[in-house]
Amino acid sequence: MNILSLISFFNAYSFIILGIYILKLNHKEILNKLSASVNFCFGIWSFADTFFYTAPTMRSAMFWYRISSFGWLLFWVFTTHSFLILSGITKKCQGIKWYVLLYTLPVVLLLKTLFSEETPVLKGLVQSKIGLGWTYVLNIKSLWFWVYILYTLIYCSISLYSTYVWIKKSNRIRFLKQLKSIIVIDVVSVIIGFFTDLILPAISPIIPPFFNLISIVWGIVFFYIIKNIKLISVYDAASPDLILKTVMDPIIMVDSNGIIITCNHATEELFKYNSEQIINKPLYYFFKSKKYDEEKFKTLLNEKVLLNVEIDLVDSAGKIINSLVSFSIAESRFDGAVGAVLNIHDITDIKKVEKELYKGKEKYKELSQHLDKLANYDKLTNIPNRRLFFDKLKLTIKNYESSGNKFALIFIDLDGFKPINDSYGHDIGDLILINVAKKLLSSIRKQDIVARIGGDEFVIILHDLQEDFELDNIVQRINERFTESIIIGNLICPLGISLGISKCPEDGITIDELMKIADERMYKDKSLKKMPKGIL
Secondary structure, three states: OOHHHHHHHHHHHHHHHHHHHHHHHOOOOHHHHHHHHHHHHHHHHHHHHHHHOOOOOHHHHHHHHHHHHHHHHHHHHHHHHHHHHHHOHHHHOOOOHHHHHHHHHHHHHHHHHHHOOOOOOEEEEEEOOOOOOEEEEEOOOOHHHHHHHHHHHHHHHHHHHHHHHHHHHHOOHHHHHHHHHHHHHHHHHHHHHHHHHHHHHHHOOOOOOOHHHHOHHHHHHHHHHHHHOOOOOOOOOOOHHHHHHHOOOOEEEEEOOOEEEEEOHHHHHHHOOOHHHHOOOEHHHHEOOOOOOHHHHHHHHHHOEEEEEEEEEEOOOOOEEEEEEEEEEEEEOOOEEEEEEEEEEEOHHHHHHHHHHOOOHHHHHHHHHHHHHHHHEOOOOOOEOHHHHHHHHHHHHHHHHHHOOOEEEEEEEEEOHHHHHHHHHHHHHHHHHHHHHHHHHOOOOOOOEEEEOOOOEEEEEEOOOOOHHHHHHHHHHHHHHOOOOEEEOOEEEOOEEEEEEEEEOOOOOOHHHHHHHHHHHHHHHHHHOOOOOOOO
16 A cells, blocks of 8 residues: 555545534535535545555556546536535426436446446556556547536536525625635635646656545535534524514614614514615614614614613604613624614503503502503413413422422424414414414313413413323313314314423423423424315
């Protein structure tokens, strides 16, 4: 084994490990699979060349050369496919036709290399003149040789164009750094590869092809891009736009100059403007006191977080909206502070109640109860809200610590609610949520608590569970309530539920432990069920 074989073996090992690492990041994501495949191609290439350099006969050397073709032929198509996905171009392609278009040429070249006596690239093999193993005699006069050259140039060009499309869409500093890294590594790799494996052998068979030896530099740079610039982390389970749309409270995102760049539907309802009338306006435009002009907003960016600031807002009709506003600075590792996210809570009703409290002591009790209900009960369903739920859960845990009374949580998420809500509007959606709350209340005992903690998320606290069958009976009743569709007027709405259960003390004795386990089991239950197909 000569020095070239040793380096090839080390490279093969390194590329295989890098490919496995990428798969471990997320083996279900197609981008990870393709990126891992690129590294496995380099691994196969280097592994085959380990034996190619020291092959005892030309026939043996040709065998390992053919094996290496899996690497140097296919890594181009896997790389191109990866960049097409990053750019979003593949979203426009339907069916398998574009797969056939993308993969046909490399597969044909691979089959030609494996089974043809005269390969597309080689005319033959000779020993290098400096004793480092076999080197190429190129098949320059063959049409197949130039087909291979054209294949590499076309797929390299597609990769670079896809990268350009990707960066043009993103327009972020982090992706600009990715672009520079990718362009440099690809261009340099192509130039070196052509020179060492195609140009040098055409000049003189002195030095064996050795691009696979220096390809480890490509692997190191690729690892850096994954580890530090998060190349593979471009897709999220839920996009920011999707999260923004589903949040029930008004949410506004502003840039570093205090200009509104996006908002959700709840914000439009609060201000009684459409999104086109809100976006690109300065934040202070909607504040009665013009409290946060551009200068004060820049001061806010330095404070990072500002919670529950009482600010009077103004809607399109000039009506004053008493609000609690929380500011959170949006930061990027590479860009620094890029703006802020505002969470707005309308407390106009609470403020009215507070004013009424001062009118007379005789109304104090009634108004106090109303204020308590506004703060602790869901306005739509009249069941406990998130705040009251966690207060009750804290008391339940304290009761267990003192008395040993076991209890359980049931985390419930509605299946099929969003399509109904999107199709028929919030009025129908509200009636469904009220109906769901009634079904849950009818399924539990007097000592138990049902709370609504999110848009279509409910939680039940089951107190004083002596035997497992008590929990089983309640769960059975809940499931039975949702076997039939909910009927709203003339609409038949097939609605299902996914639920997760955590028990105290078996699954934990803290709020975080119990909520986390119940939430995880709910999502597991959701993944095992078929979602309702739609409205009948």
